Amino acid sequence: MPELAYPLALLLLPLPLLVLRFVRRSRSDGAALVVPEGVARGLLTGSGPAPGAERGRFFYATIMWALLVIALAGPRTLLPVPALQASGRDLAIALDLSGSMVREDFFLDGEEVTRLDAVKRVGADFARRRAGDRVALIVFGSEAYYAAPFSFDTEAVAQRIEEASIGISGRATNIADALGIALKRMRNSPAASRVVILLSDGVNNAGAANPRGVAKLAADLGVRVHTIAFGPKDLSDADEGERGVVDAATLAAMADLSGGESFRVRTTEDLVAVTEALDRLEATAGDGLAAEVFREFWIWPAALVGLFGVLAAWRGAE
Helix, strand or coil, rough: EECCCCCCHHHCHHHHHHHHHHHCCCCCCCCCCCCHHHHHHHCCCCCCCCCCHHHHHHHHHHHHHHHHHHHCCEEEECCCCCCCECEEEEEEEEECCCHHHHHHCCEEECEEECHHHHHHHHHHHHHHHCCCCCCCEEEEECCCCEEEECCHHHHHHHHHHCCCCCEECCCCCCHHHHHHHHHHHCCCCCCCEEEEEEECCCCCCCCCCCCHHHHHHHHHHCEEEEEEEECCCCCCCCCCCCCCCECCHHHHHHHHCCCEEEEEEEEHHHHHHHHHHHHHHHHCCEEEECCEEEEECCCCHHHHHHHHHHHHHHCCCC
């Protein structure tokens, strides 16, 4: 239903009439105006504005003033906006950007792609589905850091995942620090539920902390850690000295210690299935956050003021 943002502005409508009623026109005594002879002749013969011109100018001025006051009053209407579902959850996505993520052993749309390309495609879609969660992105290689702070803006987090590249955090794999930096931000969080989803395709080979020890700390803080062991091969079935294999056992132990779930991903289809399983584990349904969004209409009376001004000027020039 239409309403006015500033209804008291309508009190300005009679202002011009009050000015005409109470403000006297100043008169000049004994003043004379010297004008050219041709102009004086025209004045003496009575030539001037056409009959009704004064009424026309008064009409345009009245309409323009009324429209201007209506614009100032701020006509608007309340738009129906779906309430944002708030889960009361802080969810941190920890993404491995170590050098092994450049290996081309995954497939998307029938084409062979790097591990990172597969994660970016599926991970970004997963982030966009987390409406209602406060989501953050942590990337790690030799070091770990926040690529996106906790926010309800899941689209921004998804875009940061799509922009991720190898090398910005080093080419080693520092799983413990990735989880540690997530716990540091979550420790004082008032969220009812705190979750870390950690994806890695390698073996922890950087940093001084032990991944299992950090997972035990997560359990003490009440943070669940879901882990995704990513890659076709892991340490249990790889040849000795083979590179680009994932330590699935350590990741599974981290999840178990913190009360989370562990997943094994060997193909893109596995990765899609894991994100769907995580959606079910960490559902986003919750109470909606109230919001009021107005559609403003002041521009239309304001535009009509300009239109009537042009029209009045054109009529006055006739």
